[in-house]
Amino acid sequence: MIAELGLAVLWMAAALAALQLFAGVVALRPGGAAMTGLVRPLAIMQGVLVAISFLALIDLFLETDLTVKLVAENSHSMKPFIFKLAGTWGNHEGSMLLWVTIMAMSGGIVALVEKRLREDTLIATLAGQAFVSLGFYAFLLLSSNPFERLPEAVPEGAGLNPLLQDIGLAFHPPTLYVGYVGLSVAFSFAIGALVTRDVGPAFARAMRPWVLGAWIFLTIGITAGSYWAYYTLGWGGWWFWDPVENASLMPWLAATALLHSASVLASRNALRAWTVMLGVIAFSMSMVGTFLVRSGILTSVHAFAVDPERGSFILALLAIYIGGAMALFGFRASTVTEGERFSLFSREGSLVFNNVMLCGTLAIVLLGTLYPLMTEAFDAKVSVGPPYFNPVSAIFVIPMMLMMSVGPLLRWRKDKPGRITAVVAIPALVTALALLAVVVFAPGIRILPIIGIAVGAGLAVGSWMPLKGRNLRRTPLSVYGMVVAHFGIGVALLGAASESAFSTERLAAMNVGDTQQVGPITVKLLSIAPVAGPNWTALDATVTASYKDGAPVTLHPQARTFSSPPGERTESALHTRWNGQLYAVLGKEGDDGRWQMRFWWKPFVPLLWLGGLLVALGGILSLLGRVAHDVRRLRAEGKIAYRKARLENLK
Amino acid sequence: MSETKTGGIKPKHQRLVLLVIALVALIGAGLLAAYALSNQASYFYVPADLVKDPPEQGRAIRLGGMVEKGSLKTRTDGVTIDFVVGDGMSKVPVRFTGITPDLFVEGSGVVAEGRMEGQTFVADNLLAKHDENYVPRQMGDMTQAQAKAVVAETK
Numbered sequence: 001m002i003a004e005l006g007l008a009v010l011w012m013a014a015a016l017a018a019l020q021l022f023a024g025v026v027a028l029r030p031g032g033a034a035m036t037g038l039v040r041p042l043a044i045m046q047g048v049l050v051a052i053s054f055l056a057l058i059d060l061f062l063e064t065d066l067t068v069k070l071v072a073e074n075s076h077s078m079k080p081f082i083f084k085l086a087g088t089w090g091n092h093e094g095s096m097l098l099w100v101t102i103m104a105m106s107g108g109i110v111a112l113v114e115k116r117l118r119e120d121t122l123i124a125t126l127a128g129q130a131f132v133s134l135g136f137y138a139f140l141l142l143s144s145n146p147f148e149r150l151p152e153a154v155p156e157g158a159g160l161n162p163l164l165q166d167i168g169l170a171f172h173p174p175t176l177y178v179g180y181v182g183l184s185v186a187f188s189f190a191i192g193a194l195v196t197r198d199v200g201p202a203f204a205r206a207m208r209p210w211v212l213g214a215w216i217f218l219t220i221g222i223t224a225g226s227y228w229a230y231y232t233l234g235w236g237g238w239w240f241w242d243p244v245e246n247a248s249l250m251p252w253l254a255a256t257a258l259l260h261s262a263s264v265l266a267s268r269n270a271l272r273a274w275t276v277m278l279g280v281i282a283f284s285m286s287m288v289g290t291f292l293v294r295s296g297i298l299t300s301v302h303a304f305a306v307d308p309e310r311g312s313f314i315l316a317l318l319a320i321y322i323g324g325a326m327a328l329f330g331f332r333a334s335t336v337t338e339g340e341r342f343s344l345f346s347r348e349g350s351l352v353f354n355n356v357m358l359c360g361t362l363a364i365v366l367l368g369t370l371y372p373l374m375t376e377a378f379d380a381k382v383s384v385g386p387p388y389f390n391p392v393s394a395i396f397v398i399p400m401m402l403m404m405s406v407g408p409l410l411r412w413r414k415d416k417p418g419r420i421t422a423v424v425a426i427p428a429l430v431t432a433l434a435l436l437a438v439v440v441f442a443p444g445i446r447i448l449p450i451i452g453i454a455v456g457a458g459l460a461v462g463s464w465m466p467l468k469g470r471n472l473r474r475t476p477l478s479v480y481g482m483v484v485a486h487f488g489i490g491v492a493l494l495g496a497a498s499e500s501a502f503s504t505e506r507l508a509a510m511n512v513g514d515t516q517q518v519g520p521i522t523v524k525l526l527s528i529a530p531v532a533g534p535n536w537t538a539l540d541a542t543v544t545a546s547y548k549d550g551a552p553v554t555l556h557p558q559a560r561t562f563s564s565p566p567g568e569r570t571e572s573a574l575h576t577r578w579n580g581q582l583y584a585v586l587g588k589e590g591d592d593g594r595w596q597m598r599f600w601w602k603p604f605v606p607l608l609w610l611g612g613l614l615v616a617l618g619g620i621l622s623l624l625g626r627v628a629h630d631v632r633r634l635r636a637e638g639k640i641a642y643r644k645a646r647l648e649n650l651k
Numbered sequence: 652m653s654e655t656k657t658g659g660i661k662p663k664h665q666r667l668v669l670l671v672i673a674l675v676a677l678i679g680a681g682l683l684a685a686y687a688l689s690n691q692a693s694y695f696y697v698p699a700d701l702v703k704d705p706p707e708q709g710r711a712i713r714l715g716g717m718v719e720k721g722s723l724k725t726r727t728d729g730v731t732i733d734f735v736v737g738d739g740m741s742k743v744p745v746r747f748t749g750i751t752p753d754l755f756v757e758g759s760g761v762v763a764e765g766r767m768e769g770q771t772f773v774a775d776n777l778l779a780k781h782d783e784n785y786v787p788r789q790m791g792d793m794t795q796a797q798a799k800a801v802v803a804e805t806k
Contacts (some may be wrong), residue, residue, distance in 0.1 A: 367681065388688060
């Protein structure tokens with residue numbers, strides 16, 4: 001019953017989306033004003049209906065209703081509660097329903113709260129949102145129905161891939177999806193503004209919180225995903241340039257660029273066409289990412305649905321939406337009048353520089369990710385990894401990070417270099433000193449980590465400079481947000497560079513009672529014993545680790561064997577200190593009874609994820625500042641309107 | 652670039668200048684990517700290709716094939732293994748130091764990432780099938796006739 005309800009509600013939502021598109025298009029034509037009032041309620045209704053449908057699917061998973069094909073194929077009655085819940089989106093159909101749910105709900109929220117935009121632009125935006133949603137409804141209902149019943153119930157479900165049975169699954173996909181799909185709102189705003197020729201500061205201000213929100217979620221999702229991959233895959237790496245990782249990085253790069261250009265448009269009414277273009281690109285990158293992940297066209301641990309039919313469906317959607325938006329942009333770009341001018345040496349100039357560098361990085365990542373597909377057309381199988389991505393993206397990223405210590409100090413419109421040289425000298429000095437220190441005290445490090453440490457240290461200091469000379473209590477929250485986010489980038493870069501420069505690894509076959517040295521840490525294997533969990537059994541090693549001559553701590557790396565579905569997974573153990581992290585993995589037992597063990601000492605690696613979280617925190621501060629500001633303004637406008645009305649009455 | 656210029660351009664060209672800067676950067680990125688990709692992409696080989704047309708020493712490549720039965724030996728350090736990867740036509744000795752993937756056994760398929768050192772392929776990383784549903788895509792894609800047997804056996 002629940003499954004039928006979920007499916008029926010989903011069809012109804014799709015019908016509402018079609019109606020919303022129709023009403024929106026009619027309303028924008030001359031004489032269609034009667035339809036104007038219909039669009040907002042339709043968008044809200046649609047959001048509510050899809051949410052019900054998604055709740056229905058969650059319910060099916062929680063109950064483990066084995067008459068439903070999706071549940072039978074992906075769940076198991078013995079699974080812990082949190083994985084039953086997270087299993088809802090740990091598969092193709094469920095994750096596409098999550099996608100549509102977020103998309104429809106964000107459309108509903110736009111309809112509910114957006115008050116600053118011109119009414120016709122808003123209607124065009126909502127019609128655009130409905131148009132984009134329709135494609136995904138079609139995809140879901142025609143080729144990936146999550147509510148399909150089996151002819152008869154199976155006795156037990158097939159279970160969830162052991163690699164996915166991790167708390168990370170509960171958070172990482174939903175946050176990333178909110179980020180991906182949040183960008184669809186920016187896309188729709190861009191389409192709306194192009195259709196009604198309303199590209200200006202009001203449009204940028206309406207779009208900015210959505211971009212910021214989506215960007216915060218993307219940042220958290222990427223950071224969480226990176227940490228998940230780090231501790232669960234047992235390779236000790238945190239970023240593999242896997243196509244699916246790139247698929248999340250590309251929208252983030254585009255959203256970061258969009259965020260900055262939208263702020264130029266909102267504050268200075270410049271970079272109009274550029275901002276619209278980035279709005280289109282950002283969501284296009286989300287869709288390219290979905291295409292790469294969902295079509296199974298590239299090798300990846302994420303590619304669980306290898307289905308050519310679905311791949312071509314998403315490819316068709318990509319072509320329609322990106323092609324359509326680009327064509328619209330081509331037709332209307334000439335009507336977007338040029339914004340305010342600025343000197344190249346100004347805040348705007350530095351933001352343009354940042355945008356161009358971000359787009360360059362995006363191009364590098366995109367080409368590297370798609371290259372294996374292109375060569376496959378000529379029957380050559382290649383894979384592209386860190387030797388390409390690291391140095392080539394650094395060519396764009398490093399200058400951008402240097403600029404991040406300069407740009408925020410500049411004035412809008414026009415500035416003189418002399419005004420800021422004294423302030424810029426501080427981070428420049430820090431960079432130079434860090435460079436010198438690394439070269440002198442730690443010779444033999446590769447060039448990229450050296451540059452990373454120097455630039456990261458400079459940025460970590462330079463990011464605070466915009467607060468210099470300001471009244472700290474009267475500084476807007478959004479400025480603090482910027483400072484914290486830039487600081488976070490510097491911190492993350494320091495963590496990444498330090499990991500790459502100073503990690504030490506020890507791989508050894510150990511008997512119980514043996515000790516090994518890894519970096520400053522002495523590890524001792526005490527015992528190996530079998531343990532059991534709800535749906536797995538494991539060999540559990542007890543290892544003590546002492547830093548230099550300090551007190552030992554105990555770690556428990558495991559090798560887990562899952563029963564449903566059968567699979568194995570190494571469960572690494574981590575010990576975090578203020579100055580680094582010990583990473584321990586239990587391998588296999590050799591023929592001679594010794595155990596393979598692998599240890600890494602990674603100095604300052606936690607800074608990497610701490611930096612990522614700081615970046616997200618900066619975004620949150622900025623969003624709070626913006627929203628509070630908007631609310632205050634709306635309230636003030638309301639008061640003025642009220643007083644005016646009363647004055648009229650008195651008269 | 653905007654660090655050094657102090658805005659001496661005529662305002663009416665501003666849009667054009669921005670457009671040109673963006674285009675130059677993007678085309679630059681594209682050319683850079685094309686150049687770096689042609690040097691850094693790691694090609695996929697089966698043993699027969701390796702013997703017929705060996706890549707230069709030290710270049711990052713991937714090698715796919717079957718782990719020959721009876722070839723797997725562990726060295727005395729307990730963590731370095733030697734084995735032979737074959738595709739029914741040719742054989743290549745492989746050395747790997749590390750913890751092998753769970754389903755890495757003799758007679759099953761493997762994709763090794765690494766480079767040729769002398770006549771031996773030194774692997775940095777081994778990819779075996781994760782479970783019965785997951786076969787590394789390159790393995791399914793060997794395409795040549797000899798690889799078909801390999802794939803059939805892996806399934």
